[in-house]
Amino acid sequence: MTDVHGGLYGETDLSFTGELLLDDIDLLFFCTAHGDTRKFMEAHTLPEQLKVIDLSTDYRLKADDNPFVYGLPELNRRQICQARYIANPGCFATCIQLAVLPLAKHLLLNSELHVHAITGSTGAGVKPSATSHFSWRNDNISIYKPFTHQHLAEIGQSLNQLQNSFGSPINFIPVRGNFSRGIFATVYLDCKVGLDEINRIYEAYYSDHSFTFLADKSPDLKQVVNTNKCLLYPEKHGDKLLVTSVIDNLLKGASGQAVHNMNLMFGLEERTGLFLKAGAF
Numbered sequence: 001m002t003d004v005h006g007g008l009y010g011e012t013d014l015s016f017t018g019e020l021l022l023d024d025i026d027l028l029f030f031c032t033a034h035g036d037t038r039k040f041m042e043a044h045t046l047p048e049q050l051k052v053i054d055l056s057t058d059y060r061l062k063a064d065d066n067p068f069v070y071g072l073p074e075l076n077r078r079q080i081c082q083a084r085y086i087a088n089p090g091c092f093a094t095c096i097q098l099a100v101l102p103l104a105k106h107l108l109l110n111s112e113l114h115v116h117a118i119t120g121s122t123g124a125g126v127k128p129s130a131t132s133h134f135s136w137r138n139d140n141i142s143i144y145k146p147f148t149h150q151h152l153a154e155i156g157q158s159l160n161q162l163q164n165s166f167g168s169p170i171n172f173i174p175v176r177g178n179f180s181r182g183i184f185a186t187v188y189l190d191c192k193v194g195l196d197e198i199n200r201i202y203e204a205y206y207s208d209h210s211f212t213f214l215a216d217k218s219p220d221l222k223q224v225v226n227t228n229k230c231l232l233y234p235e236k237h238g239d240k241l242l243v244t245s246v247i248d249n250l251l252k253g254a255s256g257q258a259v260h261n262m263n264l265m266f267g268l269e270e271r272t273g274l275f276l277k278a279g280a281f
């Protein structure tokens with residue numbers, strides 16, 4: 001395993017295997033390319049005791065033939081605890097939803113949402129590409145998939161779950177950043193509710209959640225990179241509400257959230273394995 005994950009030197013003697021021992025495991029994580037999980041599920045009959053967490057896009061959107069629960073604990077923790085199959089959210093989708101879920105719960109999403117979010121190069125995945133190459137990415141910045149990013153569908157689905165009346169556009173501009181890890185997102189919308197009440201709404205919504213917190217000033221990426229945390233900071237500018245949201249795209253936006261979901265599925269303390277410290281401090 002250390003041939004692939006060099007940071008595990010001295011910590012494990014585990015090896016990869018090509019054997020498929022589904023009867024001998026409790027949980028199967030799919031960390032595969034989009035489309036592969038669905039192909040596997042359709043080609044195999046899984047043992048009844050086996051639980052599944054899929055980190056791809058295959059089962060994030062609800063459908064009549066989809067048995068997966070959308071695995072955002074801050075939205076669906078109760079369902080996750082009872083689930084057999086979990087669809088882990090996307091990284092951008094996680095960061096953006098956490099910025100506005102409390103507003104949806106209180107039916108306060110009554111205008112278009114404007115989202116600007118910048119992500120590190122690891123958001124492009126492990127396969128090298130022209131736009132993840134260091135010589136292109138360094139000292140550079142660019143947008144991609146403006147207004148059409150694939151995570152928009154799952155964001156809209158979750159907001160409608162809490163506020164059925166929400167149907168306004170989500171104007172999302174994703175940006176490639178010249179750093180490796182993290183997502184820094186800002187979301188703004190029309191909102192006449194005062195800041196004190198907004199803060200009370202957010203504090204109440206996240207009061208019993210272990211990884212999402214209100215910051216006392218505008219956060220930065222170094223506070224969350226290498227952790228499973230999300231930091232949020234609402235501020236008012238006239239009748240505009242601006243919410244800043246920061247996460248580590250590889251942890252809170254992917255593998256850390258998957259472990260969080262595993263803990264909930266198996267009745268473990270939800271922070272198990274996730275007591276992580278930001279690497280910059």
